[in-house]
Amino acid sequence: xxxxxxxxxxxxxxxxxxxxxxxxxxxxxxxxxxxxxxxxxxxxxxxxxxxxxxxxxxxxxxxxxxxxxxxxxxxxxxxxxxxxxxxxxxxxxxxxxxxxxxxxxxxxxxxxxxxxxxxxxxxxxxxxxxxxxxxxxxxxxxxxxxxxxxxxxxxxxxxxxxxxxxxxxxxxxxxxxxxxxxxxxxxxxxxxxxxxxxxxxxxxxxxxxxxxxxxxxxxxxxxxxxxxxxxxxxxxxxxxxxxxxxxxxxxxxxxxxxxxxxxxxxxxxxxxxxxxxxxxxxxxxxxxxxxxxxxxxxxxxxxxxxxxxxxxxxxxxxxxxxxxxxxxxxxxxxxxxxxxxxxxxxxxxxxxxxxxxxxxxxxxxxxxxxxxxxxxxxxxxxxxxxxxxxxxxxxxxxxxxxxxxxxxxxxxxx
RNA sequence: GGAGAGAUGGCUGAGUGGUCGAAAGCGGCACCCUGCUAAGGUGUUAUACGAGUUUUUCGUAUCGAGGGUUCGAAUCCCUCUCUCUCCGCCA
Numbered sequence: 363x364x365x366x367x368x369x370x371x372x373x374x375x376x377x378x379x380x381x382x383x384x385x386x387x388x389x390x391x392x393x394x395x396x397x398x399x400x401x402x403x404x405x406x407x408x409x410x411x412x413x414x415x416x417x418x419x420x421x422x423x424x425x426x427x428x429x430x431x432x433x434x435x436x437x438x439x440x441x442x443x444x445x446x447x448x449x450x451x452x453x454x455x456x457x458x459x460x461x462x463x464x465x466x467x468x469x470x471x472x473x474x475x476x477x478x479x480x481x482x483x484x485x486x487x488x489x490x491x492x493x494x495x496x497x498x499x500x501x502x503x504x505x506x507x508x509x510x511x512x513x514x515x516x517x518x519x520x521x522x523x524x525x526x527x528x529x530x531x532x533x534x535x536x537x538x539x540x541x542x543x544x545x546x547x548x549x550x551x552x553x554x555x556x557x558x559x560x561x562x563x564x565x566x567x568x569x570x571x572x573x574x575x576x577x578x579x580x581x582x583x584x585x586x587x588x589x590x591x592x593x594x595x596x597x598x599x600x601x602x603x604x605x606x607x608x609x610x611x612x613x614x615x616x617x618x619x620x621x622x623x624x625x626x627x628x629x630x631x632x633x634x635x636x637x638x639x640x641x642x643x644x645x646x647x648x649x650x651x652x653x654x655x656x657x658x659x660x661x662x663x664x665x666x667x668x669x670x671x672x673x674x675x676x677x678x679x680x681x682x683x684x685x686x687x688x689x690x691x692x693x694x695x696x697x698x699x700x701x702x703x704x705x706x707x708x709x710x711x712x713x714x715x716x717x718x719x720x721x722x723x724x725x726x727x728x729x730x731x732x733x734x735x736x737x738x739x740x741x742x743x744x745x746x747x748x749x750x751x752x753x754x755x756x757x758x759x760x761x762x763x764x765x766x767x768x769x770x771x772x773x774x775x776x
Numbered sequence: 777g778g779a780g781a782g783a784u785g786g787c788u789g790a791g792u793g794g795u796c797g798a799a800a801g802c803g804g805c806a807c808c809c810u811g812c813u814a815a816g817g818u819g820u821u822a823u824a825c826g827a828g829u830u831u832u833u834c835g836u837a838u839c840g841a842g843g844g845u846u847c848g849a850a851u852c853c854c855u856c857u858c859u860c861u862c863c864g865c866c867a
Contacts, residue, residue, distance in 0.1 A: 403826055407836040414836090417848045421794050430847075437847050598786080598823085721823095726805080728823080 363462055363716040366396055379468050382475045382678040387465065395461055399454040406447045413440045463561070464568055467713040469678045470687035472650070476677030482690075483675045491670035491694040491751065498697035499749045500628050502759070503776040506749075508628065517626075518618060518633040520742075525774045529761070530636060530745045532768040534611050537638035537663055537738055544659050546609035546640050551589035553612055554580050559592040562718030564684035564710075571619045574633075582615035586639035587735040594643060595718040598728060605644035605652065609738070612637065628746065630695075630702065635742035642734045643720060646712065649732035650687070653709040657689040660705040660738040666764045669747050670694035672701050686711045691739070693747040704743045707736030 369376050373389050380387045416437050423430045469475075474483055499506055505526045511519035522530060542548050556579050560566040565573060565584060574582040583589060590608045599606065614637050625631035640659065642652050657673065664671045676688040685708035692701035712730035715721070720731050752760040759774040766772055 400826065403836080407826070410836055413847085418794075420847045424847085425794090433847070441847085600786095719824095726821095 363713060364465055364468060365716065366392075366458070366462060370396055376468065380466065383466060383469050383681055384477070384679050385466050392461060395454065395458045399451070399458045402447065402451040402454050406444070406451050409440055409444045409447060413437065413444060416440065460567075463717070466681075466683045467564075467686050467710060469681060470650075470709065470711070473681065473687045474675060474677045475679075477679045478677075479680045481677035482680055483677070485673040485675050485689065487672040488664070488670050491696065493696045493751055493753065495699060496696035496750045496753050498628055499746045501697075502749055502753055503774075505776070506629065516633075518631065520629050520632060522745075525769075525771075526745065526749075528769060529748065529765070529774070530741055532765045533667075533741050533744050533748070534636060534638060535768055536666070536764060537741065537744075538609060538611055540663055540666065541609035541638060541640055541659070541738055544607075546607040549590060549593070549608050549610045551586060551593075551610050551612065553583050553615075555583050555588045555592070556580060559588055559595065559718075562592050562595050563588045563714050564717060568683065572617055574615045574617055583612060584616050585614050585637065585735075585737075586610040586612040587641060590639060590641040591643070591714055591720075591733050591735065592718055594720045597719075598721045598723055599643065599731070601643075601645050601722040601724070601731065605642045605648065608641045608643075610639055611741075612639070629742050630746065632742060635740060637740045637742075638738050640736050640738045643715075643731050644734065645722070645724075646729065646732045649709050649711065649734060652732075652734055653687060653689070653707060656734055656736045656738075657691070657707045660691050660707055660736050663739050663744075664691065664693060664704070667744065667748060667762045668764075669744075669751055669762075671704070682706075682708065684708070684710045684713050686713065693743065694751065695747060696750045696753075702743065703740075704747065705737040705739045707734070709734050 364376070369387075369389075369392060373393070377387050377389055416433055420430055420433050420437065423433065474481065476482070496502070500508070503526065505523035507521045507523070508517075508519065510521045514521070538548055554576065557566055560573070560581055565581075565588065573584055576582060589612070590610055593608065594606070613634055615634055616632075618631060618633060621631060629635070640656060642649075642656065644652050661671070661673060671691055671693045674690050674692060676685075676690060681688055688706060688708040690703050691705035691707070693704040694700075695702050710733045712732055714733045715730040720733070721728050722731050723729075748762060748765075749759055752762065753776075754760060754773075757776050759776060761769050761772055761774065
């Protein structure tokens with residue numbers, strides 16, 4: 363959520379900024395809603411003050427046994443107009459909030475301007491991929507199956523068998539270990555979130571169709587960013603000892619509405635996938651440095667796994683709803699002959715903090731924190747990358763050094 | 777699933793219709809005293825929105841959430857959510 367006072371006072375700036383991400387802000391509509399709400403609030407409060415005063419007088423009269431008749435009429439009139447005004451005010455407030463909650467975050471100053479993914483910048487690359495082309499993971503092994511999963515659940519699910527299930531588990535184990543080494547506190551969290559939590563991180567109300575809704579108030583989490591960021595919803599936290607850093611491994615559930623026909627083969631785009639997420643809740647002054655740090659942390663996992671990758675910076679037009687600045691880590695997939703997203707690290711500034719009311723106190727002043735989130739990494743996609751980038755002509759898959767102890771083996775027979 | 781109890785400020789906890797945004801204690805902050813340490817004293821210490829001023833301020837709302845009764849609700853009534861205890865079931 364963007365501060366409505368900020369929009370009011372910097373409307374041209376905001377308009378221009380949001381335009382760069384392809385969002386056309388109805389500034390006139392906003393100003394009207396905002397003005398309406400404030401003027402209703404003012405007149406309502408005048409009435410309430412009057413009523414409070416009269417009620418006190420009423421009490422005095424009662425106490426001294428005097429007649430309250432004269433006040434009765436006046437109070438009754440005020441009550442009626444308060445009820446009327448209250449309804450109008452609440453309506454105006456709801457409308458303004460709805461309007462505000464639909465607006466994406468402002469784009470950070472350093473984010474490159476561009477229309478779509480074509481304008482994203484490559485920041486850096488690892489060394490050249492050793493394997494330029496390979497069969498895809500479904501061709502490599504029958505132990506990764508989407509057919510069986512289709513019987514169990516439907517399309518866009520997978521069943522992993524034996525060594526491949528173990529490989530995914532080992533990847534998760536490695537990622538969690540690395541994250542905790544970097545000071546992220548490991549958390550185990552619910553895989554179901556309520557509406558308030560999903561509003562806090564920005565999935566609701568606008569992107570409900572991307573979620574699996576399991577009952578009126580419950581949704582499956584699309585990422586651990588939701589529970590981790592919401593750990594401190596509605597709190598004023600202490601940041602004097604540094605940022606709060608959390609990590610969790612969770613399955614992620616996405617309906618993938620709107621991606622029909624895209625990435626239909628294999629594990630690349632699933633309704634359910636495993637991910638290790640990292641989140642920081644931090645002093646606003648430090649958030650951009652923290653984004654670099656988080657990105658390099660996610661990057662370090664790719665290095666440890668010896669996977670070829672590139673890091674890109676998303677341009678304004680390709681940014682997610684809550685993000686002001688985002689780095690994507692893309693891993694080389696030989697079967698596709700291109701880099702594919704395996705992690706996304708974002709600085710959300712105070713956008714989520716406003717929605718989730720996460721604040722901190724500094725020198726007696728209360729401010730919104732900044733929140734950051736990143737994948738470190740998406741385990742399902744990491745599995746594909748390991749399999750395809752280590753597939754040997756002999757038919758074996760070499761296991762990366764870092765996973766050999768965990769897997770208790772050096773290679774997998776397909 | 778059955779029965780009961782409860783939800784108040786950073787924490788503990790008082791408050792059953794007006795003088796309550798709310799006692800007291802703890803914690804925090806500021807100052808004082810004390811020759812390091814320890815202890816003591818005084819004061820201060822919720823949040824949001826709006827108006828004004830940009831130094832001082834004022835108004836309104838908020839005691840789990842929402843509704844109701846009342847001139848007036850932390851306090852009474854209803855609904856919901858959550859927590860705790862006991863029983864049942866259970867990984």
